[in-house]
Structure formats: structure tokens, C-alpha cells
Amino acid sequence: MVFELVAVAAMKRSSDESTSGRGSSVAVWTGIVALLLPVVYVLSLGPAVWLHDRGGLGSEMNEFIRLTYSPLAWLRENSEVCRHVLDWYVGLWGV
Secondary structure, eight states: OHHHHHHHHHHHHHHHHHHHHHHHHHHHHHHHHHHHHHHHHHHTHHHHHHHHHTTOSOHHHHHHHHHHTHHHHHHHHHOHHHHHHHHHHHHHTTO
């Protein structure tokens, strides 16, 4: 009887430890995604402009691109630094 209680307690503790480990792992991955998502968003501007200028997108997709990158367009128009950085980056794509 005592052995069964100890075994159940050990299994519960092991289960709690693996659950808490998963929780911290999810938190780490959430943090990584939260940091990388804005970077990927900004970096995706170059290929989007390149495709747009080459006529590789239809009119509906052009509207989607315009709406998707409107925050960056606003930043470009309202910040001299952002204008230079974004123009430089898009220029790397040959646009």
C-alpha cells in the first residue's frame, strides 16, 4: 500500500514537471515568434515590391499588397530615417 502511494506521488510529480517544462517551452517559442514576426514582415516588403514591379501579381493581389504594407508606407512618408532605410532595402531588390 505504501509503495503504491509513493509510486502515484512520483508519477504525479513527474507529470507536473513535464507539464511545466512544456509551458516554459511554449512561452519561449511564443517570445521567439513575437520577436521574429515583425522582422519577417518588414523583410518581406522587398520581394513584394519586386513582384509588384515585375507585373507578377494580379489587381486583387496588388490591393492586398497595398493594404498589407500600408503601415510601412505610412512610416516611410512620416519618417526621414524610415524613408532612407526602406528605400535602401527595396533598392537591394533591384527596384
